[in-house]
Amino acid sequence: MQPKLSVITIVYNNVKDIERTMLSVLNQTYPNIEYILIDGASTDGTKDTIYNYKSRLAQFISEPDKGIYDAMNKGLALATGDYVLFMNSGDEIYAPVTVAEVFESASAADIYYGETEMYDENWHSLGQRRHRAPETFSWRSFRYGMCISHQAIYVKRSLAGPFDLQYKYSADIDWIIRAAKNASSIVNTHSYVAKYLVGGISKKKHMASLKERFKIFTKYYGFVPNVINHLFIAVSLGQYYIRHRRTND
Template identity: 60%
Template sequence: MKEPLLTVITVVYNNEKHIERTIKSVINQTYSKIEYLIIDGKSTDGTLEIIEKYKENITKIISEPDKGIYDAMNKGLKLAKGDYVLFMNSGDEIYDNQTVAKIFYDQAFADIYYGETEMIDENLKSQGQRRHKAPENLNLDGFKYGMSVSHQAIYIKKSMTKLYDSQYQLSADIDWILDAISKAKTIVNTKMYVARYLMGGMSKQKHQQSLIERYQIFEKYYGFFPNIFNHFIIALKLSTYYLKRGKTND
């Protein structure tokens, strides 16, 4: 079986504290067919100096101003030559150094692969599994109550991807994933942890705007009335979660 080329794209801006962990998680993979692209937003701290330390292991480095995270991610997509693409942005990590090898060696040549995500806090302490557990079988229904698979934990065939929609500033990744799922014929659940996610991104800092965008995206894929009903269920599930845990990890 042909070993697919995986393009891993890391978007970063002024994140000298965490960028090195992300880079190491990619370049230390035992799987050799990886194209690694880093898209930097013209960082002014020590981020670029850290990236330069690993330039021999990075396929391409771009450092220039951008119009936001999804503009930067689109730059990566336009450059990607891989059979599959994976976004592993600064602060996040591929779960361990054998993760990619396990995915491509042990599974069928699918349209999409996905798995679980472990949450880590600013002190790199594990906060356990995401609130939204990855569904046994991933399809459009699996997202109607929330983002059941994070973008760090989904490998999508490049030919099935579109550019991120610039009308969304915080939730375009949901639209991007749902679009790919709607086209996919073979989706493989790896049934393992495939990523670590650093909590506290922009969608948390601007939570209300993020929720509005998510609502609009879900209405696009599920329809007006089903979306209202689904959000009623989401509210009930969140209430239960808050009562049990007192916080959300997603």
């Protein structure tokens, strides 16, 4: 029997991108998808676009929330699938066959993950993420940075507790690490599974996001190892930008 996937999209005042995201889910060839839309009481026409597809949604809520992770928790509370996937407004499932290919890659894994392609606000490809998805992934893999985006990870719902709302910008990192700690089988699909629109809240509040990430990584990996790991991250980041600048010269 094909596992049921709950795809959760959260949105607030993003009429420009919401339809593109919705169609990437609704046009999947995989038949057993439950699509949940959580809108934060948009006022820009987003709700009108969503209503055009309301009959194809399993759940639709439009009400004020306390931020993106509060909205994600509302979606999790409504989900009934075997697995959950967050595909926020502006992002896309990579291709119509992606979900089918993810579940065909292995049977009954606790977590499936893949690669992410980045796009700018005009939906031009920026290529692969700087942090490439690791060949093997565990809860320790984030110690050198967020190597998997939350749009590119399918998590068994029984492992997926609520997001910790003490974190305003990086609760998704904490959520993935917790799920990975409880997982016994994690499968690399070796394929692109998501398209990601750059410039989310963690980019707009970059310093606050970095401080939260440091706090989360310290909780899981310890303070001293986290400091050492961040030195490696800084060196790696510097080398990346040097190579990138040379490529563009």
